[in-house]
Amino acid sequence: MTPRILLVEDEPSIAEIVDFALTSEGFAVVWRTLIGEAEAELAATPCDLAILDLGLPDGSGLELLKRLRRSSEMPVLILSARNAELDRVLGLELGADDYVTNPFSPRELAARVKAILKRAFRPQPDVDQPDPCPLPNGLVVDEIRAVIRFRHQRLDLTRYEYLLLKTLLAQPERVFSRAQLMDQVWPDPAASFERSVDTHIKTLRAKLRDIDPDHDPIRTHRGLGYSIRVRDGSP
CATH class of the missing domain: 3.40.50.2300 (Response regulator)
Structure with a gap:
């Protein structure tokens, strides 16, 4: 079509x-x-x-x-x-x-x-799979349905927010630089600003706080980038 x-x-x-x-x-x-x-x-x-x-x-x-x-x-x-x-x-x-x-x-x-x-419109595999298990931080990625849940609640994410969070969750505790995140998420990283990553991380945090105001699973590493905490309260 x-x-x-x-x-x-x-x-x-x-x-x-x-x-x-x-x-x-x-x-x-x-x-x-x-x-x-x-x-x-x-x-x-x-x-x-x-x-x-x-x-x-x-x-x-x-x-x-x-x-x-x-x-x-x-x-x-x-x-x-x-x-x-x-x-x-x-x-x-x-x-x-x-x-x-x-x-x-x-x-x-x-x-x-x-x-x-x-x-x-990347095709999704037409198979039935069990619901994925959440990480100890309460986040879970359902790639078949292209959704992410936090504390058992579905996050209402834009495409870039979903891809950013999915990338971070794929390797918990790993520090991703802004450039690395742009390479993973944006179709043409060279034409975008690294500040775009900060903007989307900010909106992601706001949506996570709407569900649980006391926990922020996204960690900022000043001068380096971002990572996802595996457990609540991890340094």
């Missing part, structure tokens, strides 16, 4: 470049210029990925991203002329899967879309 890409962009010249780059790679592109039009399109026909501009005539692309993340895990790529680090970090913190600045390479954009979709 041909992947459907929703493009929310009010500049025709940019939309034409994106449309050509993606249709040349076999994608079906649906172009909308307003947030209201985009939401109506998604309500009528689901898409596999959305590309959002930030400055739209009827509002901010970030507001649309917030609303999408309340009800959908559809991958989102931000395409914007805003290239400040703060804008990029905020977009990623709100749940975007990638952030591309304009001007951009059409071939690179298509490659990023492919990488995001490959990660998002």
Whole structure:
């Protein structure tokens, strides 16, 4: 089935470049210029990925991203002329899967879309497996269902939060540098900021505290990176 890409962009010249780059790679592109039009399109026909501009005539692309993340895990790529680090970090913190600045390479954009979709729709083995056993710190990864639980409660995670926590849990007590975590999680680490790791760790900690305010299984190693404690209270 041909992947459907929703493009929310009010500049025709940019939309034409994106449309050509993606249709040349076999994608079906649906172009909308307003947030209201985009939401109506998604309500009528689901898409596999959305590309959002930030400055739209009827509002901010970030507001649309917030609303999408309340009800959908559809991958989102931000395409914007805003290239400040703060804008990029905020977009990623709100749940975007990638952030591309304009001007951009059409071939690179298509490659990023492919990488995001490959990660998002990686097939899961069709087998029945028993529920995995939790670590002594109360965390458990269920890779078949792509969920992580803490104290028997399911964590509501974005894709990057899930992959970060899964990477840390795969080797408890190991200290991962920010660069190592980016290599494991981000489709194009060289195009992202190491601060993005800190931002996602911050939101992960907030979600863990919502379940158990007295314990933080993520340990910060100043100047080095992060690790997962095997047991509560371990140094």
